[in-house]
Amino acid sequence: MNKETLVEIAQAMVAPGKGIIAADESSGTCQKRFDAVGVPCTEENRRAYREVLFGTRGLEEYISGVILFDETIKQKTADGIPFPKLLADKGIMPGIKVDAGAKKLAFHSEEKVTEGLDGLRERLADYAVLGARFAKWRAVITIGPGIPSRACIHANAHALARYAALCQEAGIVPIVEPEVLIDGDHTIEQSYEATSATLKKVFEEIAEQGAFFEGIILKASMVIAGKGAVHQSTASEVAEATIRCLLETAPRNLAGVVFLSGGQSDEQATAHLNAMNQRGGSSWPLSFSYSRAIQNPVLKIWAQDHAAHVDCARDALLFRARMNSLASQGKYSEDLEKNRPY
Ligand code: 13P
Numbered sequence: 226m227n228k229e230t231l232v233e234i235a236q237a238m239v240a241p242g243k244g245i246i247a248a249d250e251s252s253g254t255c256q257k258r259f260d261a262v263g264v265p266c267t268e269e270n271r272r273a274y275r276e277v278l279f280g281t282r283g284l285e286e287y288i289s290g291v292i293l294f295d296e297t298i299k300q301k302t303a304d305g306i307p308f309p310k311l312l313a314d315k316g317i318m319p320g321i322k323v324d325a326g327a328k329k330l331a332f333h334s335e336e337k338v339t340e341g342l343d344g345l346r347e348r349l350a351d352y353a354v355l356g357a358r359f360a361k362w363r364a365v366i367t368i369g370p371g372i373p374s375r376a377c378i379h380a381n382a383h384a385l386a387r388y389a390a391l392c393q394e395a396g397i398v399p400i401v402e403p404e405v406l407i408d409g410d411h412t413i414e415q416s417y418e419a420t421s422a423t424l425k426k427v428f429e430e431i432a433e434q435g436a437f438f439e440g441i442i443l444k445a446s447m448v449i450a451g452k453g454a455v456h457q458s459t460a461s462e463v464a465e466a467t468i469r470c471l472l473e474t475a476p477r478n479l480a481g482v483v484f485l486s487g488g489q490s491d492e493q494a495t496a497h498l499n500a501m502n503q504r505g506g507s508s509w510p511l512s513f514s515y516s517r518a519i520q521n522p523v524l525k526i527w528a529q530d531h532a533a534h535v536d537c538a539r540d541a542l543l544f545r546a547r548m549n550s551l552a553s554q555g556k557y558s559e560d561l562e563k564n565r566p567y
Contacts, residue, residue: 231440242287284546389436447497461500463501
């Protein structure tokens with residue numbers, strides 16, 4: 226492990242005006258996304274769709290890195306260029322999802338624990354050879370009656386910490402992602418409590434495992450009322466509660482914080498990130514690592530006609546990337562959506 230290199234990579238991931246595209250949907254998740262737009266989820270379709278994303282000219286102006294899935298990091302363009310090379314050649318760092326998914330937690334039927342530590346050291350070494358500069362591990366925390374339990378938070382925090390340490394040992398920057406789900410009718414206060422308890426435990430475990438914070442990116446969920454809540458949070462409520470929660474729990478020397486979109490609409494996810502950056506007072510760069518909120522329009526357009534709509538799909542990607550880049554600097558405004566190319 227070279228500490229300086231890890232810090233350089235982590236800082237480049239959250240360089241001013243830049244964020245990350247999460248394109249690491251597992252084949253199962255891809256199936257759901259493709260089903261929704263009527264595209265058969267074949268290996269070739271997954272490859273072709275990712276080529277649309279990664280081949281977008283000018284993407285590097287707004288995007289520092291792309292998170293890939295095991296299948297994707299080994300795939301190539303139609304012309305035979307490996308995806309990690311295609312990205313790296315234009316200055317976008319390839320990353321890799323390394324967890325094996327969230328599985329049922331024993332004795333806690335409503336909760337999950339993320340698996341994937343077995344053999345992780347060897348897999349990380351292989352991914353480093355394939356060009357991965359950073360990795361991602363997602364834990365899932367559910368809010369409901371009596372949950373999240375301490376058992377769920379502790380099990381997931383411990384796994385995230387062991388993953389983070391293994392990544393740094395391999396010279397790969399860990400994105401640590403404890404996602405508190407937006408599903409449910411919980412209040413923003415309940416979201417705050419669950420997020421705060423989770424982050425505290427995650428950073429305690431990371432410190433115990435000896436990983437160093439300057440070489441870690443936190444991928445956080447925003448503190449926000451559940452999708453089914455009577456009172457839906459305003460952008461300023463989300464910004465205030467999320468920043469307060471992060472300041473209360475996250476180490477000041479963390480390299481940066483990126484957010485997942487978690488089922489928020491494209492515009493909401495952008496507006497919330499913008500509100501946080503306009504508010505200021507955070508100790509870290511706050512940027513994005515969206516999957517759905519950046520890819521939704523792209524997939525819809527491409528699904529209509531794969532061959533004829535590639536340019537339109539790429540315009541949509543570039544537009545959302547630019548909107549989120551502006552939001553990461555507090556320079557976005559809803560008015561800009563009028564210029565949407567889709
Ligand atoms: P969403 O932005 O769709 O929540 O996905 C982000 C992600 O990478 C989840 O692990």
